[in-house]
Amino acid sequence: MEEYICKKCSQLYPTCCALNDEQNIIFPLSNLEIEQIKKETKEEFFFLEKVTAEFLNNLKKIFPEDKKIFSFFKEKKSYFRLNIANKKCIFLTSKGCSLKVKNRPFFCKIYPFWVINRKIVFFKDNNCFAQKKSNQVKELLKIFGYEPEYIFQLYENYKNNLIG
Numbered sequence: 001m002e003e004y005i006c007k008k009c010s011q012l013y014p015t016c017c018a019l020n021d022e023q024n025i026i027f028p029l030s031n032l033e034i035e036q037i038k039k040e041t042k043e044e045f046f047f048l049e050k051v052t053a054e055f056l057n058n059l060k061k062i063f064p065e066d067k068k069i070f071s072f073f074k075e076k077k078s079y080f081r082l083n084i085a086n087k088k089c090i091f092l093t094s095k096g097c098s099l100k101v102k103n104r105p106f107f108c109k110i111y112p113f114w115v116i117n118r119k120i121v122f123f124k125d126n127n128c129f130a131q132k133k134s135n136q137v138k139e140l141l142k143i144f145g146y147e148p149e150y151i152f153q154l155y156e157n158y159k160n161n162l163i164g
C-alpha cells in the first residue's frame with residue numbers, strides 16, 4: 001500500500017521528498033544507510049553539510065527526549081545528508097522513490113510517522129494522500145499497512161545508527 005500512496009503523491013504534488021523555499025532537509029544519514037544505498041547505486045547521492053544552529057534546533061524538536069543525539073551532533077562540524085537537485089531528492093522520480101524500499105533511509109521508511117515520548121505521531125502534510133483519508137494514527141497505520149512495532153523499530157534503529 002505504501003508504494004501506491006507514495007507513487008500517487010509524487011504524481012500529484014511536490015511530495016515529502018521535495019522542498020519548498022522555507023524547508024531544509026534536516027535528517028542526517030547514518031553510515032549504515034549510506035552503505036545500504038551504495039549497494040543499489042553508483043550515483044553521488046550524499047554530501048557533507050555544516051552543522052548549524054538551525055539544524056541543532058530542529059534536532060531538538062524531533063528528538064525532544066533524547067539528549068544524546070543532540071550532544072553528539074553539537075560536537076560535530078558536519079553531517080551527511082541526501083543530495084538534492086532542483087529542490088528534490090535525487091532519487092525522486094515521477095513514479096516515486098527510485099530506491100528499493102529496503103535500501104531507503106530510515107526516515108524515508110518511517111515518514112510520515114514519527115515517535116515522540118514513546119508515542120507514534122505523524123508529520124502533518126496537507127498533500128499526503130493518506131492523510132486526506134484520515135488524520136488518526138491508527139487509521140493511517142492501517143492505510144500504510146504498518147504495525148506499530150514496525151514504526152518503533154525503525155525509529156530505534158535510526159537513533160542507534162545515527163550515534164553508533
Ligand code: SF4
Binds near residue numbers: 096098104
Ligand atoms: S530516498 Fe526516496 S523516499 Fe527518501 S527522500 Fe529520496 S526520493 Fe524520497
